[in-house]
Amino acid sequence: xxxxxxxxxxxxxxxxxxxxWGKRDVSLNLPTNSSLSVTLSQDNLQSKTTIRADPSFSxxxxxxxxxxxxxxxxKRMQTCIKEARRLRSLYEQQLLRDGNSDxxxxxxxxxxxxxxxxxxxxxxxxxxxxxFACLVYTLAQLYSLPNSTSELSLIARQGSGxxxxxxxxxxxxWEMGVNYDGSDSIAVQIADxxxxxxxxxxxxxxxxxxxxxxxxxxxxxxVKTSPLLKERIEQVVPKRMEEMVKAIKNKDFNMFAEITMRxxxxxxxxxxxxxxxxxxxxxxxxxxxxxxxxxxxxxxDYKAAYTFDAGPNAVIYTLRENVDELAGLVKxxxxxxxxxxxxxxxxxxxxxxxxxxxxxxIIKTTVGDGPRIIEDGLxxxxxxxxx
Amino acid sequence: xxxxxxxxxxxxxxxxxxxxWGKRDVSLNLPTNSSLSVTLSQDNLQSKTTIRADPSFSxxxxxxxxxxxxxxxxKRMQTCIKEARRLRSLYEQQLLRDGNSDxxxxxxxxxxxxxxxxxxxxxxxxxxxxxFACLVYTLAQLYSLPNSTSELSLIARQGSGxxxxxxxxxxxxWEMGVNYDGSDSIAVQIADxxxxxxxxxxxxxxxxxxxxxxxxxxxxxxVKTSPLLKERIEQVVPKRMEEMVKAIKNKDFNMFAEITMRxxxxxxxxxxxxxxxxxxxxxxxxxxxxxxxxxxxxxxDYKAAYTFDAGPNAVIYTLRENVDELAGLVKxxxxxxxxxxxxxxxxxxxxxxxxxxxxxxIIKTTVGDGPRIIEDGLxxxxxxxxx
Numbered sequence: 001x002x003x004x005x006x007x008x009x010x011x012x013x014x015x016x017x018x019x020x021w022g023k024r025d026v027s028l029n030l031p032t033n034s035s036l037s038v039t040l041s042q043d044n045l046q047s048k049t050t051i052r053a054d055p056s057f058s059x060x061x062x063x064x065x066x067x068x069x070x071x072x073x074x075k076r077m078q079t080c081i082k083e084a085r086r087l088r089s090l091y092e093q094q095l096l097r098d099g100n101s102d103x104x105x106x107x108x109x110x111x112x113x114x115x116x117x118x119x120x121x122x123x124x125x126x127x128x129x130x131x132f133a134c135l136v137y138t139l140a141q142l143y144s145l146p147n148s149t150s151e152l153s154l155i156a157r158q159g160s161g162x163x164x165x166x167x168x169x170x171x172x173x174w175e176m177g178v179n180y181d182g183s184d185s186i187a188v189q190i191a192d193x194x195x196x197x198x199x200x201x202x203x204x205x206x207x208x209x210x211x212x213x214x215x216x217x218x219x220x221x222x223v224k225t226s227p228l229l230k231e232r233i234e235q236v237v238p239k240r241m242e243e244m245v246k247a248i249k250n251k252d253f254n255m256f257a258e259i260t261m262r263x264x265x266x267x268x269x270x271x272x273x274x275x276x277x278x279x280x281x282x283x284x285x286x287x288x289x290x291x292x293x294x295x296x297x298x299x300x301d302y303k304a305a306y307t308f309d310a311g312p313n314a315v316i317y318t319l320r321e322n323v324d325e326l327a328g329l330v331k332x333x334x335x336x337x338x339x340x341x342x343x344x345x346x347x348x349x350x351x352x353x354x355x356x357x358x359x360x361x362i363i364k365t366t367v368g369d370g371p372r373i374i375e376d377g378l379x380x381x382x383x384x385x386x387x
Numbered sequence: 388x389x390x391x392x393x394x395x396x397x398x399x400x401x402x403x404x405x406x407x408w409g410k411r412d413v414s415l416n417l418p419t420n421s422s423l424s425v426t427l428s429q430d431n432l433q434s435k436t437t438i439r440a441d442p443s444f445s446x447x448x449x450x451x452x453x454x455x456x457x458x459x460x461x462k463r464m465q466t467c468i469k470e471a472r473r474l475r476s477l478y479e480q481q482l483l484r485d486g487n488s489d490x491x492x493x494x495x496x497x498x499x500x501x502x503x504x505x506x507x508x509x510x511x512x513x514x515x516x517x518x519f520a521c522l523v524y525t526l527a528q529l530y531s532l533p534n535s536t537s538e539l540s541l542i543a544r545q546g547s548g549x550x551x552x553x554x555x556x557x558x559x560x561w562e563m564g565v566n567y568d569g570s571d572s573i574a575v576q577i578a579d580x581x582x583x584x585x586x587x588x589x590x591x592x593x594x595x596x597x598x599x600x601x602x603x604x605x606x607x608x609x610v611k612t613s614p615l616l617k618e619r620i621e622q623v624v625p626k627r628m629e630e631m632v633k634a635i636k637n638k639d640f641n642m643f644a645e646i647t648m649r650x651x652x653x654x655x656x657x658x659x660x661x662x663x664x665x666x667x668x669x670x671x672x673x674x675x676x677x678x679x680x681x682x683x684x685x686x687x688d689y690k691a692a693y694t695f696d697a698g699p700n701a702v703i704y705t706l707r708e709n710v711d712e713l714a715g716l717v718k719x720x721x722x723x724x725x726x727x728x729x730x731x732x733x734x735x736x737x738x739x740x741x742x743x744x745x746x747x748x749i750i751k752t753t754v755g756d757g758p759r760i761i762e763d764g765l766x767x768x769x770x771x772x773x774x
């Protein structure tokens with residue numbers, strides 16, 4: 001029983017189209033409403049995690065983006081590790097009961113965990129979803145857990161709510177559930193990454209110096225102070241979840257686009273209805289919304305749909321046939337570039353031309369797959385980060 | 388029966404602290420919820436109107452801020468004139484029935500109406516409330532109408548909804564009413580202008596090049612498309628109206644301030660929940676909110692309360708003892724001035740310093756009286772505008 005056990009996996013980012021905003025249980029990350037997201041391609045955005053279990057390790061250590069962090073200070077990460085170990089122990093007991101004599105007691109070994117993102121934190125894109133999904137998925141591989149992905153989503157959810165959705169590719173619902181212990185608050189796949197290949201996403205990274213309210217603090221302020229949240233939770237979201245599932249199954253971009261934009265708007269509306277009010281959209285975000293509205297106005301069908309998370313960055317969903325035209329407009333109005341044709345009948349003066357750098361960069365990406373197991377690890381022979 | 392009859396009056400601006408947003412009947416200007424406002428001093432902001440009735444006038448003419456307008460193109464103004472004439476006719480019939488033989492048939496005479504504001508339109512302050520209140524009040528004086536001010540508010544309301552509140556000084560409720568014909572949708576005074584002399588208002592005129600959605604179009608978009616408006620109308624506003632009346636009667640600035648800020652936030656939240664979303668606040672407005680929040684954080688009692696109408700300008704209510712300190716902060720952070728002490732324990736770096744001119748100017752004003760009858764008219768001997 002010498003030697004070590006190691007696995008390396010990657011996990012994707014997901015962007016919600018029905019927003020998660022509000023926890024009914026903070027420590028378990030149980031949401032006040034269901035949500036729905038699109039998993040984005042790992043070619044552009046992913047977290048990568050190597051975990052090694054070794055009986056010779058004197059303690060569990062963690063490196064995030066090259067910097068060692070104190071695991072004991074990271075309660076959410078401890079919860080995920082603890083839960084994965086618990087499942088591993090159960091599994092080991094099962095194997096022993098089944099007569100296996102060579103069961104490795106991995107649950108007892110200390111771990112070296114090394115994780116990094118292929119996108120800079122400076123991009124302003126939330127990395128906790130892909131990061132926790134990657135952690136939990138890698139642990140499950142390391143421990144050879146027999147559990148389903150939805151079962152694993154219960155653990156990832158406790159790390160970061162939206163991480164549960166990054167365990168699947170394609171289109172993913174996080175069902176809020178009703179149980180007090182959160183045992184039914186899980187992610188399920190609505191359609192896989194091959195279902196709607198025409199759908200693409202344009203991520204616009206927006207310049208913003210100002211610090212904003214973190215999402216956990218923001219959510220709980222909304223839960224405590226917004227008189228309108230109840231209506232959203234009880235009346236609006238359940239209907240939208242149903243309609244959005246239909247839109248995705250039918251590849252109905254008109255319905256998809258309208259619900260996506262309305263739900264982004266409403267999430268920011270309940271933030272503004274909080275006290276003190278929470279603002280994530282800035283004047284650049286507003287101009288992007290204006291541009292998308294004007295772009296949609298040139299056709300009887302929707303051509304694009306914006307959505308904004310807890311920050312000023314836009315993700316614009318569109319169809320492949322439109323993406324270059326749309327990117328050209330973003331470059332022209334917000335990045336100081338002249339390139340790109342203006343579509344005929346587009347009201348050129350209806351959108352303000354903002355200074356160069358208002359959108360710092362754009363990333364074109366597609367719907368992508370769920371976590372992957374890969375060979376190339378982040379730890380060297382000694383179990384320390386390679387870089 | 389030669390000669391003319393003329394009256395000149397002034398009327399104040401009012402700023403809502405429970406917002407009017409949504410019409411249940413567009414042509415009658417019947418609101419979806421009650422609202423409540425503070426009438427501001429006419430020393431700073433007022434409309435002034437001279438109306439002359441003369442049997443020799445060949446038609447009714449109208450000058451607004453020095454420019455002649457086509458009365459027939461202004462349906463709302465026609466409605467107000469028609470309604471005032473109807474009341475005058477009834478009154479004339481009454482006088483005749485009572486045996487008066489010298490009743491002047493003023494209702495039949497054409498009118499010259501000349502109106503101007505003492506504040507530039509460029510200030511970005513809504514003038515329709517003071518303008519229509521002034522029109523209706525001047526007509527009532529010209530016609531010697533025996534009707535109560537609340538009865539007159541029925542007419543002003545049909546000119547511009549919020550105009551009904553400018554017929555009273557002090558603190559004014561516009562009760563939404565329930566009747567289909569709007570006969571109970573009237574303004575009533577909650578407390579007069581002498582009730583709370585410590586209360587002052589600081590108007591911050593914000594720089595904003597962008598054109599925004601007009602309030603009538605905006606309201607109706609919200610009524611048609613915001614899923615959250617219903618909750619605001621049915622649940623939130625009725626409670627806030629009661630609490631705000633209490634706050635005013637008790638001169639309870641803490642309660643006044645909190646409801647004022649929460650209701651401004653919620654009005655902008657339902658705008659954002661509309662589709663397409665309506666934005667009236669810009670990054671400067673957001674920074675003003677931040678400044679007020681930080682200013683309130685230095686004390687256990689509220690010191691100030693922001694409110695924003697359908698535009699980026701802020702009105703900040705505060706108590707007289709704080710107004711210079713608060714104005715100093717606004718000048719420092721948004722007008723490029725160094726003057727003004729920073730209050731101790733104010734978190735200097737929590738508010739962004741914006742470029743000079745972000746707030747273009749500030750107006751300090753107080754709670755003021757209702758319409759006034761004055762001598763100095765706007766028409767010359769021939770019935771034409773003096774200037």
